[in-house]
Amino acid sequence: MLKGKTALVTGSTSGIGLAIAGAMAREGANVVLNGFGDAAEIETLRAAMAEDNGVEVRYSPADMTRPDEIAAMVADAGKEFGAIDVLCNNAGIQFVSPIDEFPVEKWNAIIAINLSSSFHTIRAALPGMKQKGWGRIIQTASAHALVASPFKSAYVAAKHGIAGLTKTVALEVARDGITINAICPGYVWTPLVERQIPDTAKARGITEEEVKRDVMLAAQPTKEFVTVEEIAALAIFLASDAARNITGAMLPMDGGWTAA
Numbered sequence: 001m002l003k004g005k006t007a008l009v010t011g012s013t014s015g016i017g018l019a020i021a022g023a024m025a026r027e028g029a030n031v032v033l034n035g036f037g038d039a040a041e042i043e044t045l046r047a048a049m050a051e052d053n054g055v056e057v058r059y060s061p062a063d064m065t066r067p068d069e070i071a072a073m074v075a076d077a078g079k080e081f082g083a084i085d086v087l088c089n090n091a092g093i094q095f096v097s098p099i100d101e102f103p104v105e106k107w108n109a110i111i112a113i114n115l116s117s118s119f120h121t122i123r124a125a126l127p128g129m130k131q132k133g134w135g136r137i138i139q140t141a142s143a144h145a146l147v148a149s150p151f152k153s154a155y156v157a158a159k160h161g162i163a164g165l166t167k168t169v170a171l172e173v174a175r176d177g178i179t180i181n182a183i184c185p186g187y188v189w190t191p192l193v194e195r196q197i198p199d200t201a202k203a204r205g206i207t208e209e210e211v212k213r214d215v216m217l218a219a220q221p222t223k224e225f226v227t228v229e230e231i232a233a234l235a236i237f238l239a240s241d242a243a244r245n246i247t248g249a250m251l252p253m254d255g256g257w258t259a260a
């Protein structure tokens with residue numbers, strides 16, 4: 001379905017982004033991976049994704065807090081592959097703390113990575129999409145783009161910001177063959193979720209098991225974590241021509257969390 005197209009997925013060395021990148025490669029897209037991690041492990045991932053799917057896979061170490069590195073990543077992808085057809089803004093971090101103790105540098109990092117990096121990638125990738133008259137922008141937002149939880153001020157603010165950015169860009173490019181949508185997952189079992197369990201336990205004064213049962217899955221009526229494969233399948237649908245009239249949408253995949 002995406003043969004000959006190029007997908008750039010930020011934050012794709014792990015978790016949801018890695019699943020989206022793998023799914024794009026299986027559909028025949030060339031892929032630009034991005035994110036942090038062990039260099040040898042990333043190279044193994046990159047080489048396997050390319051070989052398994054018969055596509056080109058490149059890796060960019062661009063730091064999503066750095067507008068100059070983001071611009072260079074998009075420009076390099078353009079030089080290498082022509083242009084970016086499918087842009088998946090997925091990189092994200094989390095920090096859990098009461099707001100009056102929230103470290104300023106954590107606030108700044110979350111706003112930069114979870115919100116501003118999408119502005120920078122979209123700004124850089126749109127001219128190429130407009131030239132082709134086709135493009136797909138897929139944001140990994142969160143249920144926290146729609147509702148709040150305590151102790152996640154920066155994350156909730158950034159993800160609500162993604163909602164506003166998604167809707168605004170949708171209106172700006174509606175006649176250009178380009179769609180932009182945000183997937184709003186509930187709790188997905190990834191390293192990001194695993195890492196926040198000890199801090200949430202500390203902030204709430206409960207055990208780690210209680211965090212999983214009473215905080216995370218308490219919000220999800222299905223009582224199940226969403227899987228990365230389910231998120232990737234929705235991203236593939238949004239990249240398809242069948243989804244061309246879905247734009248500016250916030251699409252929950254949260255086991256019913258935001259229905260409550």
Ligand code: NAD
Nearest residue numbers: 011012013014015016035036063064092142187188190192
């Ligand atoms: P993860 O920690 O497994 O992956 C995050 C990715 O972002 C990694 O590849 C990491 O290297 C990369 N990254 C972090 N900082 C970066 C930076 N400065 N520059 C470039 N890359 C950077 O997390 P995940 O759970 O897969 O999260 C992916 C996205 O999904 C995030 O935007 C997150 O907010 C969102 N999300 C996750 C869940 C969940 O429950 N896991 C739920 C809703 C939304």
